[in-house]
Amino acid sequence: MAQIHPTAVVDPSAKLADNVVIGPHCVVEHDVEIGAGTRLMANSFVGCYTTMGENNLVYPFASIGSDPEDYGFDGSVSYTKIGSNNRFREGVTVNRATHEGAETVIGDGCFLMANAHVAHNCKVGNNVIMVVGATLGGYVEVGDKALLSGLIAVHQFCRVGRMAVLSGVSAISVDLPPFMIGDGRNGGVRGFNIVGLRRNGFSHETIHAIKKVYDIFFRQGLNTTNAIERTLAEVPQLPEVVEFLDFVRSSKRGILTGDRHGRRA
Numbered sequence: 570m571a572q573i574h575p576t577a578v579v580d581p582s583a584k585l586a587d588n589v590v591i592g593p594h595c596v597v598e599h600d601v602e603i604g605a606g607t608r609l610m611a612n613s614f615v616g617c618y619t620t621m622g623e624n625n626l627v628y629p630f631a632s633i634g635s636d637p638e639d640y641g642f643d644g645s646v647s648y649t650k651i652g653s654n655n656r657f658r659e660g661v662t663v664n665r666a667t668h669e670g671a672e673t674v675i676g677d678g679c680f681l682m683a684n685a686h687v688a689h690n691c692k693v694g695n696n697v698i699m700v701v702g703a704t705l706g707g708y709v710e711v712g713d714k715a716l717l718s719g720l721i722a723v724h725q726f727c728r729v730g731r732m733a734v735l736s737g738v739s740a741i742s743v744d745l746p747p748f749m750i751g752d753g754r755n756g757g758v759r760g761f762n763i764v765g766l767r768r769n770g771f772s773h774e775t776i777h778a779i780k781k782v783y784d785i786f787f788r789q790g791l792n793t794t795n796a797i798e799r800t801l802a803e804v805p806q807l808p809e810v811v812e813f814l815d816f817v818r819s820s821k822r823g824i825l826t827g828d829r830h831g832r833r834a
Contacts, residue, residue: 577609586623601634604653613657616665618646622653622677631657637667637689639707645669652677652695660684667707676713694731712747714765721753730816732765743823746816748779748809749787757826758787771809778807786817787827793817 571585577595579585586605591597593611601615604623609615613627619634627633634649636642647666654677657663661681666673667689675687676695685699688706694713702720705711709723712731722740723729730747739753750760761783766776781804786796797814804810817824 571603598634616649618665619649619651621651622655624653625651625655625657627657628659628661630659631661633657633661633663634665634673635662637664637707639667639689642667642689647689648672650674652679655679655681657681658683658685661686663687664689666690682719688725700737714769716765724822727822728816728820731812732762732769734762734765741825743825744816744820745825746786747813749783749825751825753825758783774805775807775809778804778810779813782810782813786824790827793824 570587571589571591573579573591574593576593577591579591579597580599582599583597583601585603588606589603590608592609595609595613597615598617600618602620604621606624607621609627610629612629614632614635616634633651646669649663649665650672652675655675658681660683663675664673671690673687673689673691675693678696679693681699682701684702686704687693690708691705692710694711696714697711699717700719703717704722706723706725708726710728712729714732715729716734718735718737720738721735724742727741728744729735730745732748733745734750735741735745736750736752739751741751741753745751748762749758750762751757752759761779763776766779782800785791785799791799800814
């Protein structure tokens with residue numbers, strides 16, 4: 570049975586699983602579902618049409634599923650879908666989608682630190698870390714295990730690939746490919762995420778292949794077409810290499826520049 574503080578306001582239509590804790594002065598709007606073990610600390614907010622999985626922790630003054638910050642939003646039924654085992658620290662804001670039936674999605678095991686912002690229609694994968702003040706514009710997509718450092722901003726419609734790292738106080742308006750380290754202030758892609766790859770048990774062969782991809786794309790001054798051709802010719806087509814190439818080929822906004830001989834897709 571859920572524990573609801575007497576000062577909390579919970580709409581009668583909300584579905585709360587066992588062991589859900591709703592703290593003082595929280596607000597839970599209509600058509601909300603919250604999974605077992607999730608806890609809302611004092612003064613947190615869960616907006617209408619939000620679904621949350623199990624064992625999420627929502628800290629004071631976080632807002633999950635509030636209306637999108639979109640002048641064109643007409644009040645249509647749209648959704649926020651949150652997985653399990655996420656942490657939303659103080660002041661985090663996650664907006665529901667704009668347009669009828671659309672979704673803002675956050676996966677499992679994510680850690681959103683204080684004042685991070687996820688705008689409407691974003692798709693955030695699993696085990697993503699957003700450090701203090703990290704901001705995602707509308708429709709941004711973030712791959713699993715990406716690290717978005719403090720005070721970064723990602724322009725709407727951009728993508729951040731799996732296990733990519735965006736350095737602090739950066740802003741990007743193009744895509745950051747998987748496994749790369751991006752710096753939106755000083756020169757674009759600055760390296761590849763070797764520490765993350767090692768920590769996650771990637772083989773020496775895979776790490777070497779990703780390093781070679783980094784060298785070809787971001788150190789040789791090649792355009793995208795030539796970089797793809799060289800990668801196909803010179804680098805073993807391991808799953809991670811294929812993932813990188815697929816990401817680049819599917820980019821609509823181009824990818825971040827190289828760090829020395831920068832090139833934009």
